Amino acid sequence: MTSGEPDVAPGGRRERLIGGPGIVLVWLYGVMVVGAVSRSAFQIATDFGRAPLAYALSAVAGLVYGFITYTLVRGGETARRAALVCCVAELVGVVTVGTWTLVDPSAFPDSTVWSDFGVGYLFIPVLLPVSALYWLRGRAPRAGRAAA
Amino acid sequence: MFDALTLATGVAALLLAAWCGWAAYRDQPTKDWHFIGMAVVTVLALVQLVGGIVLLVRGEEPTQSTTIFVAYLLGAFACVPAAGFLSLAERTKWGSVTVAAGGVVLAVLEVRLYDIWGA
Numbered sequence: 001m002t003s004g005e006p007d008v009a010p011g012g013r014r015e016r017l018i019g020g021p022g023i024v025l026v027w028l029y030g031v032m033v034v035g036a037v038s039r040s041a042f043q044i045a046t047d048f049g050r051a052p053l054a055y056a057l058s059a060v061a062g063l064v065y066g067f068i069t070y071t072l073v074r075g076g077e078t079a080r081r082a083a084l085v086c087c088v089a090e091l092v093g094v095v096t097v098g099t100w101t102l103v104d105p106s107a108f109p110d111s112t113v114w115s116d117f118g119v120g121y122l123f124i125p126v127l128l129p130v131s132a133l134y135w136l137r138g139r140a141p142r143a144g145r146a147a148a
Numbered sequence: 149m150f151d152a153l154t155l156a157t158g159v160a161a162l163l164l165a166a167w168c169g170w171a172a173y174r175d176q177p178t179k180d181w182h183f184i185g186m187a188v189v190t191v192l193a194l195v196q197l198v199g200g201i202v203l204l205v206r207g208e209e210p211t212q213s214t215t216i217f218v219a220y221l222l223g224a225f226a227c228v229p230a231a232g233f234l235s236l237a238e239r240t241k242w243g244s245v246t247v248a249a250g251g252v253v254l255a256v257l258e259v260r261l262y263d264i265w266g267a
Contacts, residue, residue: 023238027231027246031253038219046213122256 014076017083017139022072025132028124029069035121036062036113043110051110057097058112061125064090068132077141084136091129094118098126150265153199157192157224158258164189164228165251172244178235186232186247189254193225200265211266220261227254 018026040058048055068086071079098117101108111120118125164185168178178186200221210217231250235243 019238020240020242021245023234023242024245024249027234027249030230031227034223038223042213042215042219046215122252 014074015080015139015141017072017075017080017136021131021135025128025135026069026072028128029065029072029132032113032121032124032128033062033065033069036065039113051108054108054110054112054115057093057114061090061093061113064093080136080139084133087129087132087136091126091133094125094129150196150199150203151262153192153196154258154262154265157189157196158255158262160189160192161228161251161254161258163251165248165255168244168248168251172241172248175241177239177241177243178232178247182235182244182247183232186228189228189251190225193228193254196261197221197225210264212264217261217264220257220264224254224257224261227257 016022036058040055040062043051043055044059064086068083068090071083071086094114094117097112097114101111101115108115113121114125117123164182167185168182171178171182200217204214204218228247228250231247231253235247237243238246
């Protein structure tokens with residue numbers, strides 16, 4: 001990495017996003033990656049025709065989770081901003097799909113990771129982006145560093 | 149017989165979660181004793197993995213798909229060690245929170261395994 005790159009902290013290293021509470025986020029996002037990706041891969045491979053919308057949405061959710069996990073582990077300001085955008089997308093996704101599954105259940109013959117706001121996953125899908133947004137905002141440059 | 153293993157692993161996972169949650173509450177990182185606890189839970193999950201495969205080889209079948217059954221067995225086995233490694237990298241109370249979360253995730257996996265295998 002060149003020293004002039006904006007996402008390299010003065011110390012020469014990227015800002016860590018996985019220190020403290022961040023490690024819990026990485027763990028939960030990692031679990032969701034495995035859950036969403038393996039679930040959608042199995043469903044798409046075996047019986048895609050049954051609920052194409054639900055399975056495709058699970059696959060997209062898995063990809064988003066994977067990308068957020070990667071940005072958290074990578075660290076740095078660019079990754080932090082990318083993660084913020086993805087967390088907003090994730091939150092919009094889970095709220096939209098959660099409402100959609102309640103209003104029009106017939107569109108979803110089988111459930112997705114985001115069905116009913118993630119009730120099948122202990123509501124982790126809806127709680128995770130909120131806590132991640134809170135955490136990432138606190139890691140912004142010139143924010144209160146002493147607290148970390 | 150398989151259900152007994154599922155119950156034992158699930159209960160052990162919840163105990164581990166409570167123990168590490170207590171450590172986090174007291175602002176402590178995971179210590180040697182916690183890692184021994186994680187090892188015990190992991191051994192239970194390993195016994196369950198081997199036991200599940202033995203049952204499949206002997207011709208018994210889960211109520212739901214065999215692929216899903218094996219995937220959950222593997223996930224249950226990997227769950228606590230993965231959280232343990234993260235807590236090794238994070239020597240604060242947040243490492244303890246991670247292992248506690250890992251215990252809860254494993255307990256959920258065990259509930260799912262119970263459903264997948266069927267009574």
